[in-house]
Amino acid sequence: MLVALALTVWAVYCTYDGLGPFLIYAQRPLIAGSVAGLITGNPLLGLLIGATLELAALGVYTYGGATIPDYQTGAIVGTALAAGAAGGTSAQVAVGLGVGLPAAVLLSALDPVGKMVTTGLVHRADSYAADGNARGLAMIHWVSLIPWVAVRAIPTFLAALAASGGLVKDITANIPNGFVDGMTLAGSLLPAVGFALLLGMMELSRYWYLLLIGFVGFAYLHLPVLGVALIGVAVAMLFVTLKRDEPAVAVPAAEESPEESTADPRLTKQDLRRTFRRYFWASQISWNYERMQALGFAYSMEPVLRRLYPEKADYAAGLQRHMQFFNTSVLVGGPLILGSAVALEEAGTPTSAASTKVALMGPLAGIGDTLVFALYNSIIFTMGASWALQGNWLGPAFAAVMVLVPYALIRRWQFGFAYREGKRLAGHLAAGALARVAQGATVLGFVVLGGFIPSIVKVVTTLTYRQSTTVQGQPVTQAVAIQDRLDELVPFLLPVLVTAGVYLLAAKARMRPIWIIAIVMVAGVALGWLGWFAPAGPAKS
Amino acid sequence: MAGAHVRIDNRLVHGQVTVAWTRRLGVRRLLVCNDEVAADDLQRMLLPQAARGLPTDVLSVADTLLTPAGADVMIITKHPEDLFRLVEGGLRPEVVNVGNAAPRPGSDYTMVTRSIAVTADEAAGYRKLAAAGVPVVTQLMPQDKPADFVALLDRKGL
Numbered sequence: 150m151l152v153a154l155a156l157t158v159w160a161v162y163c164t165y166d167g168l169g170p171f172l173i174y175a176q177r178p179l180i181a182g183s184v185a186g187l188i189t190g191n192p193l194l195g196l197l198i199g200a201t202l203e204l205a206a207l208g209v210y211t212y213g214g215a216t217i218p219d220y221q222t223g224a225i226v227g228t229a230l231a232a233g234a235a236g237g238t239s240a241q242v243a244v245g246l247g248v249g250l251p252a253a254v255l256l257s258a259l260d261p262v263g264k265m266v267t268t269g270l271v272h273r274a275d276s277y278a279a280d281g282n283a284r285g286l287a288m289i290h291w292v293s294l295i296p297w298v299a300v301r302a303i304p305t306f307l308a309a310l311a312a313s314g315g316l317v318k319d320i321t322a323n324i325p326n327g328f329v330d331g332m333t334l335a336g337s338l339l340p341a342v343g344f345a346l347l348l349g350m351m352e353l354s355r356y357w358y359l360l361l362i363g364f365v366g367f368a369y370l371h372l373p374v375l376g377v378a379l380i381g382v383a384v385a386m387l388f389v390t391l392k393r394d395e396p397a398v399a400v401p402a403a404e405e406s407p408e409e410s411t412a413d414p415r416l417t418k419q420d421l422r423r424t425f426r427r428y429f430w431a432s433q434i435s436w437n438y439e440r441m442q443a444l445g446f447a448y449s450m451e452p453v454l455r456r457l458y459p460e461k462a463d464y465a466a467g468l469q470r471h472m473q474f475f476n477t478s479v480l481v482g483g484p485l486i487l488g489s490a491v492a493l494e495e496a497g498t499p500t501s502a503a504s505t506k507v508a509l510m511g512p513l514a515g516i517g518d519t520l521v522f523a524l525y526n527s528i529i530f531t532m533g534a535s536w537a538l539q540g541n542w543l544g545p546a547f548a549a550v551m552v553l554v555p556y557a558l559i560r561r562w563q564f565g566f567a568y569r570e571g572k573r574l575a576g577h578l579a580a581g582a583l584a585r586v587a588q589g590a591t592v593l594g595f596v597v598l599g600g601f602i603p604s605i606v607k608v609v610t611t612l613t614y615r616q617s618t619t620v621q622g623q624p625v626t627q628a629v630a631i632q633d634r635l636d637e638l639v640p641f642l643l644p645v646l647v648t649a650g651v652y653l654l655a656a657k658a659r660m661r662p663i664w665i666i667a668i669v670m671v672a673g674v675a676l677g678w679l680g681w682f683a684p685a686g687p688a689k690s
Numbered sequence: 691m692a693g694a695h696v697r698i699d700n701r702l703v704h705g706q707v708t709v710a711w712t713r714r715l716g717v718r719r720l721l722v723c724n725d726e727v728a729a730d731d732l733q734r735m736l737l738p739q740a741a742r743g744l745p746t747d748v749l750s751v752a753d754t755l756l757t758p759a760g761a762d763v764m765i766i767t768k769h770p771e772d773l774f775r776l777v778e779g780g781l782r783p784e785v786v787n788v789g790n791a792a793p794r795p796g797s798d799y800t801m802v803t804r805s806i807a808v809t810a811d812e813a814a815g816y817r818k819l820a821a822a823g824v825p826v827v828t829q830l831m832p833q834d835k836p837a838d839f840v841a842l843l844d845r846k847g848l
Contacts (some may be wrong), residue, residue, distance in 0.1 A: 300729035438804035515740030
């Protein structure tokens with residue numbers, strides 16, 4: 150019971166972390182699962198289950214509120230049930246994955262329910278904004294977090310409670326060894342799904358050859374993943390530098406706004422700090438289908454509006470102005486928009502503040518989501534998960550630190566930069582800086598992926614064939630391992646083929662990720678059970 | 691020649707579009723179509739950067755009609771009126787996907803799906819379009835099933 154409660158509290162935090170501060174990206178399965186392992190007293194199980202789900206979920210993030218599998222709950226519930234299961238570690242991990250993945254998929258059905266409830270709440274916030282009632286606005290903002298949390302925490306609690314009984318142990322007492330072998334293989338194939346989905350989001354036709362750099366680095370030169378990443382950084386810098394020599398896009402001189410601007414700064418340091426802090430801690434806790442992040446933006450702007458508009462009517466109009474539909478990438482992009490909105494409100498140009506917001510939110514969502522989800526997160530979480538799979542605590546710790554520090558710094562910097570630059574911000578952005586950063590990150594992503602695929606997707610065949618040769622004039626039949634022949638041809642051929650196959654299913658056959666995961670699971674369990682394939686070959690003598 | 695894929699999306703070029711749709715449709719070029727956006731320097735410069743290397747033009751309705759748009763082009767209009775004007779001007783879309791249409795302040799709208807607000811006038815426009823033989827659907831992500839938009843309007847009594 151105590152463990153179930155602790156897991157529920159953890160699920161609440163994970164949900165909040167992914168809507169507000171993104172301190173450690175706790176909703177990612179690597180983090181959610183690892184800590185769940187600690188709570189249940191089975192740290193190793195948490196690491197293994199969290200890391201496997203993480204790799205299967207690599208390319209999977211929510212864009213503009215599309216519902217995705219709930220890997221957070223899958224990792225926590227999977228770990229909890231695994232901890233209650235009978236057998237050795239590999240049998241327990243098999244149970245955890247067997248429950249965690251379907252749970253992630255099934256529980257995603259609850260996600261729209263939570264978002265629906267917050268949609269109803271946002272209309273209450275509208276009337277508070279019209280009355281200039283900041284307290285009511287803030288209350289609705291924070292209350293909106295409850296439905297989000299409830300649809301994740303309640304299933305977690307129920308499953309964790311079930312896991313604490315002896316029932317799971319009884320059910321799992323007689324798991325056949327073949328099933329465990331099969332699940333182990335399926336688990337080591339699942340990263341191919343993550344990599345393939347990721348490739349499906351990247352410009353494969355344009356940059357495919359960069360994959361070769363990473364592949365050769367790992368498969369032939371036996372570089373560690375970090376070494377591959379360093380080569381990737383160098384190649385990315387090369388691309389960006391060469392690109393810079395091309396004639397830059399002409400940037401028209403900033404036009405004078407038709408609105409009269411008042412120059413004297415009226416905002417105090419504390420106002421700015423308050424606004425940033427509100428955005429940092431709670432940017433999208435009231436996310437809903439109709440207005441998305443609007444209430445979070447209005448809530449963040451409130452301290453600034455209070456200072457700038459002593460007249461209640463103007464203040465209420467300001468709140469309503471920032472209650473309009475808004476959605477962007479909250480880690481890269483959002484703080485820039487917030488900073489520029491603050492600067493333009495202070496300059497006495499509220500109309501520009503509103504129109505600049507609208508102009509920036511789409512493009513910055515496109516660039517920010519790509520940088521954050523597809524590139525930076527994929528790289529650090531893949532590295533973290535690959536260490537976690539070896540039972541190393543450095544894995545989740547590395548990912549958490551690489552989220553905590555850079556994202557906090559870059560958000561702070563964006564806000565300050567955009568506030569200082571004010572109207573000139575648009576000119577900076579238009580000069581193509583963002584596009585260059587995005588391209589550099591894409592190049593790095595491809596090089597690193599080329600190394601990740603062979604190092605993390607683990608599959609070899611254990612099949613042999615009989616070959617008759619003549620030894621000293623005598624016909625002799627000997628068993629030859631097919632894997633040895635394959636290795637002579639190209640090292641790591643099977644992981645590459647599996648990833649390519651999954652990519653074709655996703656990108657060409659347009660199969661839904663849920664079905665792809667199901668196919669890989671079933672195929673993995675079947676082939677592993679039959680004993681034709683395994684994550685690693687038998688130890689060579 | 692097959693016509694362009696048209697998407698109505700008030701957020702224009704963003705993650706759902708760049709990451710999911712352009713790849714799935716094999717689009718080689720984006721046209722963002724809205725008179726106000728085309729007249730705004732800031733958006734005209736920023737939107738192509740958001741398209742991650744895909745050639746992108748930000749055009750008024752009139753200029754969009756002058757641009758040849760085949761199956762490898764995706765046209766994103768900010769509002770349904772932009773699309774209706776394009777069709778009046780002679781554009782024959784392959785399919786119209788109603789993506790995101792946040793309620794506009796001051797309008798009398800009904801939420802048809804979670805992310806699509808429709809007014810009575812817009813509903814009439816969509817129906818006219820469908821009656822003219824243009825498939826009108828809503829499909830958030832490529833892996834979702836497309837839903838017939840007119841059937842959704844029927845259900846909401848629009």
